[in-house]
Amino acid sequence: MGDVGSVHSHLCQEGLSHWLEKNRFAHTDFSIRELAVIVREKHVKITVLIPAKEVAATIGDVIKKVSPIDRCWCFAKEAGAQVLQRIDIATELGPSKGKGDALWRGLLSTGGDIVAFLDGDTEDPVPAHLVGILGPLIMFDNIQMVRACFDRPFKAQNGCVSPHDGGRVTELLARPVLNRHWPELAGFRQPLAGEFSARRSLLEKLHFPVGYGVEIGTLIDAYRLVGLNALAEVDIGQRQNVHKHLRDLTIMAGTILGTAERRVGREKPGTERMFIPWLNDYQNIDTIERPPIQIYRTGQGKYPSPPFVIVEGVRMFRDIGGSPVSGLRKGLIFRSGDPSTMTQLGIARLIELGIERIYDLRSPIEFEGHHSVHGTSHQCTLASETSPIYPDRIRDFGIERVIVPVFADEEWHQDRRDSRLRQYACATEGYAEAYMHVLRSGTKAFLPIFQHLAQPKPSPILVHCTAGKDRTGVTSMLIMLLAGCNNDSIADEYALNDLDSTRTWGVQVTRRLLAQPGLRGKVDAVENVVRARKSYMLATLQRFKQEFGTIEAYCKVILGLDDSACGNIKKNLLRS
Numbered sequence: 001m002g003d004v005g006s007v008h009s010h011l012c013q014e015g016l017s018h019w020l021e022k023n024r025f026a027h028t029d030f031s032i033r034e035l036a037v038i039v040r041e042k043h044v045k046i047t048v049l050i051p052a053k054e055v056a057a058t059i060g061d062v063i064k065k066v067s068p069i070d071r072c073w074c075f076a077k078e079a080g081a082q083v084l085q086r087i088d089i090a091t092e093l094g095p096s097k098g099k100g101d102a103l104w105r106g107l108l109s110t111g112g113d114i115v116a117f118l119d120g121d122t123e124d125p126v127p128a129h130l131v132g133i134l135g136p137l138i139m140f141d142n143i144q145m146v147r148a149c150f151d152r153p154f155k156a157q158n159g160c161v162s163p164h165d166g167g168r169v170t171e172l173l174a175r176p177v178l179n180r181h182w183p184e185l186a187g188f189r190q191p192l193a194g195e196f197s198a199r200r201s202l203l204e205k206l207h208f209p210v211g212y213g214v215e216i217g218t219l220i221d222a223y224r225l226v227g228l229n230a231l232a233e234v235d236i237g238q239r240q241n242v243h244k245h246l247r248d249l250t251i252m253a254g255t256i257l258g259t260a261e262r263r264v265g266r267e268k269p270g271t272e273r274m275f276i277p278w279l280n281d282y283q284n285i286d287t288i289e290r291p292p293i294q295i296y297r298t299g300q301g302k303y304p305s306p307p308f309v310i311v312e313g314v315r316m317f318r319d320i321g322g323s324p325v326s327g328l329r330k331g332l333i334f335r336s337g338d339p340s341t342m343t344q345l346g347i348a349r350l351i352e353l354g355i356e357r358i359y360d361l362r363s364p365i366e367f368e369g370h371h372s373v374h375g376t377s378h379q380c381t382l383a384s385e386t387s388p389i390y391p392d393r394i395r396d397f398g399i400e401r402v403i404v405p406v407f408a409d410e411e412w413h414q415d416r417r418d419s420r421l422r423q424y425a426c427a428t429e430g431y432a433e434a435y436m437h438v439l440r441s442g443t444k445a446f447l448p449i450f451q452h453l454a455q456p457k458p459s460p461i462l463v464h465c466t467a468g469k470d471r472t473g474v475t476s477m478l479i480m481l482l483a484g485c486n487n488d489s490i491a492d493e494y495a496l497n498d499l500d501s502t503r504t505w506g507v508q509v510t511r512r513l514l515a516q517p518g519l520r521g522k523v524d525a526v527e528n529v530v531r532a533r534k535s536y537m538l539a540t541l542q543r544f545k546q547e548f549g550t551i552e553a554y555c556k557v558i559l560g561l562d563d564s565a566c567g568n569i570k571k572n573l574l575r576s
Contacts, residue, residue, distance in 0.1 A: 012183040015228055020187050023143075023232040027132030035131065035138050044138065047112030048130065050119070051102040051194075090296075097286060099194075100214030104290040107203055114138070115203055119194035132234040133197040144202045144230040145222045147188055148195035150239040167192070168246070173253050174216055177260045182220060184228045191219055192256070195236065202226060204293035205345070207310065211286030212252045213259025220263050224348070250276065254285050262287075265354045292345075299503050306330075307496070309353070312346040314339045315505060316468040316497055320476050321573075328483050328573055332460050333453075335476055337468030337505075340367075342390045347397050354460045356399055359449050360391070361442075361465040361472060363405040365412050367391065404449065406442035406471045418518055425525035431536035432543045438474045439544065439554075445471075446478060447559050453479070454565040458572055467509075469497045469532050477537065477544075481551035482566070483573040487541045497532035506530050 039046065089096075089105040096102055103117060114137050116130060129148065136143045152167045170192050179186045192215045205225060209217040223231060244252075254274045273282045291310040296302065307322025315337035321328030334355065339346070360367075394401050410416065423430035452458050465471040473494045480490045500506050513519050513526045548554040555561045561569075 015184050016187050019184070019228050019231075023136075023229065024187075025132070025136055025232060025234045027128040027135070027234055027236045029234075030131055030135030030139070032127070032131055035135060038138050044114060045112045046114045046116065046134065047110045048116045048118060049103060049106040049110065050117075051099050051106070093290075093302075096210075097288060098211035098214075100208045100212075100217075100286075101210035101290060103214060104208035104210075104293070107200075107208075108293055108296070111200075113200055114197060115200055116197035117194060126237070128236045129195055129239070132236040133195055135234065136232040137197055137199065140232075142230060143232050144226045145198035145219075146196060146232045146234055147190070147219065148193045148236045148239075149189035149233050150193070150236050152190070152239055169249055169253050169256065173256060177216075177257065181260065181264050182223065185219065185223055188219065188233055189235075191216055195239075198222065206292055208290040209255075209259050209286065210288045210290060212255040213286070216256055217259045217263070217289070220260070225345075247278065250274070251283055251285060258285055258287055262289075263352060265352050302503075303496075303499055307493075309334070309349070311336070311339075311342065311349045313342040314346055316500060317462075318496065320480065320493060327485055327489075328480065332458065332572070333476075333479060334460065334462045335468060335472050336462060336464045337472075338362075338466045339390045339462070339464060344389070347389055347394075347399075350399065350462070351397060355462050356459040357452065358390075358394065358399060358401045358462045358464070359445075360401055360403050361406050361445055361463065361475065362403075363407050363409055363412060364403070365409045366466060402448060404445035406438055406445045406465070408441075411441070421513075421516075421518065421529060424529040425519070425522070427528040428533070428535045428539045430528075432539035435470070435474050435536075435540040436543050436547065438471055439478075439548075439558075442471065442474070443558055446475060447561075449475065449479075450482075450555065450559060450561060450565070450569060453572055454561070454568040455572075456568070467497075469494075473497065473532070473537065474540070477540070478551065478554070479573065481541075481544075482555065482569055484570070487538060490541065491534040491537040494537040495532055495534040501527075501530050501532065 038044070089109045096105060107115060114134065116133055118129060133146045133148050136146050154168075167190065170190060174191050175186070178188070178191060185191065194215065196215070196218075198218075202222060202225065203218075206218050206221045208214055219231075251274065258272075272285055272287045274285055275282050288305055289310075290296070291305075292312070295310055295312060303318075307318040307320065309317050309319060309322075311317040317334060317336040317339075319330060320333050320335055321330040331353065334353065339358070342350075391401050420434055423434040449461070449463065452461060463472055463475050476493060477490055480493065510526055510530055513529060514521070514523070519526050519529075544554075548558065552566055555566050556563075
């Protein structure tokens with residue numbers, strides 16, 4: 001292991017040395033006139049975004065020098081800027097939650113081939129701040145992102161200035177974290193700098209932490225997407241902004257640490273809160289991240305997070321422990337629809353989440369491409385085409401796929417499929433009957449999942465079927481019951497799938513179902529099939545109690561688990 005570590009360290013040092021020589025610039029390396037000529041010749045459109053909240057004293061100078069509602073918007077308008085109110089952008093996501101959220105919403109609502117971000121609280125803005133971070137992107141086609149660096153003196157309240165002593169969170173937290181986990185990024189002198197720029201084509205692929213983690217999060221994600229040599233740094237001289245009191249940096253540091261930990265898959269349950277001794281109370285830490293713009297525009301990213309997690313190419317991906325009311329341990333059990341269209345970014349997210357095993361509840365006939373079963377035409381209405389990553393190459397990424405079919409192949413005969421659709425079309429009672437059949441026939445599927453969860457330290461898992469609603473919903477129901485969740489919480493979690501019923505996926509499935517002979521023209525019946533109403537799960541839970549009694553009885557009598565296994569599962573499911 002020592003030899004391997006030494007080789008890796010040597011390679012990182014070589015890569016960093018090359019980058020320090022080739023990708024570091026000074027703002028004096030670039031001429032405004034020369035850049036302007038290239039911009040005109042290439043027809044490059046540039047957008048400058050300046051997040052502004054309670055910075056009325058500085059925002060005007062920032063805008064002039066580079067060429068919630070508070071008074072600063074008045075000064076911004078007077079300085080010639082177009083002012084966008086965060087509350088008017090992506091309104092379905094609710095109020096803006098911080099600086100990163102403001103940047104994301106600004107990116108969403110503007111155009112431009114290159115986007116530059118400047119801080120609105122800079123006390124000594126100069127044109128170099130903008131020219132510097134734009135220069136490499138305009139001059140060199142291979143550069144995708146540019147980060148600013150600068151000398152930042154510390155200005156005390158008594159007026160005394162200490163050279164180089166600003167940027168306390170950078171030196172005490174960000175720099176050690178980058179050196180430890182991403183040593184190739186150690187050369188960035190100001191990884192938390194608010195002045196940076198990038199090509200829109202890259203920015204729209206990045207997650208944006210809503211709060212203080214936006215700078216380090218976008219830097220790490222850009223590095224992983226395009227590599228070190230596509231990143232550059234420009235020295236813009238000296239920068240002075242308003243300093244926070246030391247104790248006011250606690251939440252900032254905690255947020256930045258959490259952002260980094262999510263990217264190494266080490267964030268622990270409960271990290272959304274921090275105990276502050278001098279307040280004798282907890283304070284919240286921003287853990288929400290806005291999805292990549294390109295995903296958000298497809299509609300996939302327009303779900304509440306948590307519990308939903310953006311995994312590119314996968315519908316309805318969420319953490320069943322992500323809801324505050326569920327009581328389940330966060331980050332252990334994920335559910336989704338068919339992941340067959342998962343992209344490279346999607347698989348990277350699975351690795352980040354620590355998922356080592358995927359339980360596929362589908363029958364082989366659903367994913368092996370059979371179109372005839374005993375002379376009967378078969379086509380799963382909700383299935384998608386298989387991509388090279390899942391299931392074909394999933395093992396290449398260290399993830400095991402376990403096939404645990406709920407239904408035998410015979411269940412896909414046309415008459416059986418039609419029978420299930422008729423049950424779903426009957427809404428609440430029909431769903432309850434159909435789901436009870438799943439509970440009776442799916443024991444061989446449920447048992448391996450529960451056996452995994454009974455291990456001393458079970459790894460995170462993903463459970464999926466095709467739509468991610470019925471078989472996956474019943475599996476999630478059993479897990480939540482064993483964790484002691486109440487019926488309302490279980491039904492609310494199930495009903496999250498209803499968010500998809502009126503969007504692209506739901507519209508497409510509705511169209512296909514209406515074309516089937518038994519459902520042609522039956523709009524209300526098809527709507528019942530597509531929906532995931534809370535009443536469906538509540539009725540199922542009532543039937544479950546009538547037939548099986550308790551979840552413990554079901555696990556012992558039906559699944560064959562003993563008291564020890566049930567106890568271990570409960571312990572593992574509950575939040576630590």
